[in-house]
Amino acid sequence: MIRNDNEVALLKATATKGSQSPSDLAEVVGSNRTYTLMSHALTVGASRKFTGVDVAGQVTEYVSDLKNRYPAVDILKPSVAEALLRAALGEPERLEGINPNDAGALLFFLAHVLLVDQQLDDAQVESFVDQVLRLASSV
Amino acid sequence: MSSIDEYSAQIGAAIQAVEQAQSTVGQSKSGGEDLASQLESMGAEATGATIRSSVDQGGEAESLLVEAINKLKEMQSTAESARGSGLRGGGGDTSEAQNPHSNGVPSAESEPMAGPEAVIEDDDLRRKGENLADFFTRKGGDVSDVAETVGKQIDIAWESVGVDPTPETGLVSSTETANRPTFQAQPADQPRGGSLLVAGFAITAVVTKGVRKASAAIRNTPKVGDK
Numbered sequence: 001m002i003r004n005d006n007e008v009a010l011l012k013a014t015a016t017k018g019s020q021s022p023s024d025l026a027e028v029v030g031s032n033r034t035y036t037l038m039s040h041a042l043t044v045g046a047s048r049k050f051t052g053v054d055v056a057g058q059v060t061e062y063v064s065d066l067k068n069r070y071p072a073v074d075i076l077k078p079s080v081a082e083a084l085l086r087a088a089l090g091e092p093e094r095l096e097g098i099n100p101n102d103a104g105a106l107l108f109f110l111a112h113v114l115l116v117d118q119q120l121d122d123a124q125v126e127s128f129v130d131q132v133l134r135l136a137s138s139v
Numbered sequence: 140m141s142s143i144d145e146y147s148a149q150i151g152a153a154i155q156a157v158e159q160a161q162s163t164v165g166q167s168k169s170g171g172e173d174l175a176s177q178l179e180s181m182g183a184e185a186t187g188a189t190i191r192s193s194v195d196q197g198g199e200a201e202s203l204l205v206e207a208i209n210k211l212k213e214m215q216s217t218a219e220s221a222r223g224s225g226l227r228g229g230g231g232d233t234s235e236a237q238n239p240h241s242n243g244v245p246s247a248e249s250e251p252m253a254g255p256e257a258v259i260e261d262d263d264l265r266r267k268g269e270n271l272a273d274f275f276t277r278k279g280g281d282v283s284d285v286a287e288t289v290g291k292q293i294d295i296a297w298e299s300v301g302v303d304p305t306p307e308t309g310l311v312s313s314t315e316t317a318n319r320p321t322f323q324a325q326p327a328d329q330p331r332g333g334s335l336l337v338a339g340f341a342i343t344a345v346v347t348k349g350v351r352k353a354s355a356a357i358r359n360t361p362k363v364g365d366k
Contacts, residue, residue: 108289
């Protein structure tokens with residue numbers, strides 16, 4: 001599998017605590033590809049975080065916790081955040097009625113915070129990058 | 140062809156190869172038994188016994204081959220049943236019953252998996268990720284440039300993650316944001332005009348950083364009347 005340096009940098013920034021915003025990288029990678037990578041990143045992060053029977057309850061609790069932790073992040077709208085996370089867990093119909101442009105920045109934020117919360121070491125970040133690139137490659 | 144199709148086809152080919160080996164061993168065993176009997180009836184018991192010993196070893200090999208075939212068929216059956224049930228599109232209920240692999244994703248601590256489980260989970264995750272990406276790239280229809288539409292929002296939200304907000308304001312101090320790890324855009328191999336494009340992005344990145352540093356400096360400059 002060919003690894004594009006900019007895509008790798010985008011994903012590493014997503015999984016790294018305290019990294020600078022990857023909006024410049026997103027511009028270089030391109031909109032569609034960036035959204036594809038970030039969607040897979042969120043799916044991987046959410047699948048690792050939310051396990052067990054009451055996934056919906058866990059998502060609600062997590063979003064509520066995020067709202068308390070990051071009161072200054074005004075894009076963090078609980079209903080949209082829950083819809084994005086549950087879509088990432090296999091319920092795409094949750095996104096009906098939501099404007100993609102409104103949810104775009106939140107996709108980045110959720111993927112970043114989910115991965116940062118998992119406190120991956122360097123090897124685990126590499127593994128995450130490989131997994132996302134594999135998932136985002138055409139079959 | 141999906142990963143499961145490919146995987147199943149590979150197992151099918153392996154089963155065929157093992158069955159062929161089994162057939163060869165079976166024929167050798169049968170021929171060896173005949174030969175040993177003939178030699179023994181002719182009085183060459185020692186040679187016959189040696190051949191019979193080899194035939195017995197062939198029998199062990201045959202048992203191992205049968206075991207291998209059974210194992211391969213079991214793996215093929217697992218892959219086939221996963222294609223038939225667990226990988227239906229759409230989503231819906233995320234309960235354990237319908238989403239048995241939601242918690243089976245390799246954890247940060249676990250080794251990368253190989254084999255049918257990895258294939259199944261990759262396909263399941265890929266489908267979920269693609270559905271989500273479709274929302275932004277196709278179903279939305281008019282998603283415009285990511286940096287243009289949400290770039291500033293991403294910058295603001297990103298700044299809030301990774302450092303602990305001050306208890307009073309919930310904001311991150313400028314000194315804390317100064318030493319963030321950076322993952323710079325790299326020049327890609329571009330056709331004509333590509334290098335200019337990359338240079339443009341690099342200039343944009345440098346200017347953006349300059350503005351950020353200047354903003355931080357302004358915020359840190361004591362105002363008139365400050366003590």
